[in-house]
Amino acid sequence: MTNTQRQFKSATEHRLKTGAEFKESLIDGRQIWVGGKQIEKVTDEPALAAGVDLLASMFDDQFTDEHADATTYYDEAAKAVVSRAWQIPRTKEELVDRRKMIEYTSLKTGGTFGRPPDLAPAIAVGLYAYLPTFKKKKSLIDGIDPDFAENIERYVEYGRENNLTASESLAGPQSDRSSPKASEASLLKVKSVEKDGIRIYGAKTVGSIAAQAKEIFFTNLGGIQETPADACIWGSIPVNSEGIKLISREMVSQPGSEKFDHPIASMGEEADQFIIFDNVFVPKDRIFNLGDPTAMQYYGPVCIFAHWHVLTRLAVKAELFVGAGQLVLDYLGTGKIPAVQLMLGELIEYQQALRAFVLAAEALAKPTEGGVMAPDAGMLTAGRLYSIQHYPRIIHILQEMCGQGLVMRFGKKAYDNPEIGHYLHDLLPGHGVSAMVKEQLMNFIWDMTSGALAGRVALFENVNASPAPRLRARLYEEIKRNEFTGQVKKLAGIE
Structure with missing residues (x-):
């Protein structure tokens, strides 16, 4: 029995969801279109439903002796067992321990989920790794001044406490690359500033597992010479936020087929989403950068x-x-x-x-x-x-x-x-x-x-x-x- 398993068995507290709890959390009114038709819930589409079932099995695996060490660890600060997806490695040994989770999700999906549930948390941890820098950054958008470092710390804690799944969507939509104006047209931008947050408009693409996750972790990357201040933003919001619309690409898996015939494709897929942000409200405490182009240059390290x-x-x-x-x-x-x-x-x-x-x-x-x-x-x-x-x-x-x-x-x-x-x-x-x-x-x-x-x-x-x-x-x-x-x-x- 590993140390994590011993701690798991002796711990009175955990911050883990079961597969059933995860699936129930996705029935939240999110707006999804598949094949040009809006579906009522994510499990109405067979390929998405099969993928949800696969993800749900990962949540259940957290409670098993076989997979507990790869998927969970005992967090001393929380005094509870939590998901390794949100582990902050302080030593090389902890880095190796965190890799166990990556290897687990890779094997579980046959490597066909390019963005499994533990990937987006890795970006949140990347922001956390540069807290001193983000502590010095200030909003360059008038009328609002979030504390980026405090927000990052709070978000990592929130993800750890809630066994959170998130989709990271960083790439902008494909457009006319010869025209800077065309490239900028779909950028996520601040549309207005309110007392407790901002409203943004634009789109992101290749939003893998967005339809099957609870949150969307977003920013703007590349495609333009200089990012305008109103497009310099890091943030995260719930998938069911008002104004978020998910348009799914064509499905390519074989849900419902014989496992014998399609051992991998029968498990469903992470259907990439074209994510529309139509005047979406981002709370002040969910903003990790706003208006500062120098912070956007931290994409590589983050x-x-x-x-x-x-x-x-x-x-x-x-x-x-x-x-x-x-x-x-x-x-x-x-x-x-x-x-x-x-x-x-x-x-x-x-x-x-x-x-x-x-x-x-x-x-x-x-x-x-x-x-x-x-x-x-x-x-x-x-x-x-x-x-x-x-x-x-x-x-x-x-x-x-x-x-x-x-x-x-x-x-x-x-x-x-x-x-x-x-x-x-x-x-x-x-x-x-x-x-x-x-x-x-x-x-x-x-x-x-x-x-x-x-x-x-x-x-x-x-x-x-x-x-x-x-x-x-x-x-x-x-x-x-x-x-x-x-x-x-x-x-x-x-x-």
Whole structure:
């Protein structure tokens, strides 16, 4: 039994929701459109409902011996067991402990939820890591002066106390990039100032799990040369706030299908939302920056924990690719073919490299000005760049290893059919396994590499990690080369 499990069993207090409580919390009047039609509640759409069920199971897992250590910890200040999603790592050991939650949610979703419930809290923790800076910042919008640092502290406490799920939506809608005015048109901006808050108007895009979460964590990023003061804002509000409208993209999963046929796609999805903010009220105590463009420049440092989350999830998914690849060799009897061994070797190389980047980022972690242990930015950026450069190649290799197995899939109903099923059972066995077991593996790999959900995930990985040129630009800014140039000068005898 782990230390967390002992504390859990002996603790009289916890701040955790059950799956049922989480699902009930989502029936709150939020406005969602799917396929052009407004739905009454999130569970009315099968793909969203399946995703909600998956998220609910994560809440229930908090109460199990198997998953308690990965999903919860005992918070000394609160004197209660709370979610690891809101853990503030003060040491490298606590950083490693927090990673357990990322690995858990990544495995739970097969890595197909790019923004699981523990990602948005990572950004809140990132703000917390720079409390001294945000303490010095002041609102540059007349008529309102929130205490940003106090609001950040209070929000992290609120999230921890309420086992809160949030969606982070930072990207702006795609528009005419050649026109600064077009880029600015959809920016979230302050529309008016009131006594106890502000009203904002605009839109955000790729709001993953927004329809399945309680809050929306938002800001404006990129796309314009200089962010206007009225668009310099960090904040968070409930999803059911008046004026919030969620327009869902097309669904790509297979909810309600046989688990045998679609082991991953049957679990539903994090349906990205186009989020409209139509004169939405943001309370004064939910504002973390307002009007100050210098605070917007903290995107990189603040989002460092989110980038660590992204790279860790990709490392976990790479391990799934290696595991699936090994099973292909086992089930097809191709493990002694040198060319196939080399294919698996390339999958292993990718997996080992991503894991190395994660471990290196943690080993080189340093405390921020706020005393929060932050992973190394350079290692995270290089790791994310490596991941997106190689991801298409890794997918292709795994597909190639499967051969016709991905093309010729029949489904459980065909195997169960008395007229034709016996042919499939007799003529399609694997090496030491039945035809159905072999097909189960192919169905898993299909969902991870080839189906509609896999296609969406592959596109998301590239967008979510940031395009390669932007990551290289970040490396140029993040990695200081003075030590390297000094070494060259010394060896070359340059004065």
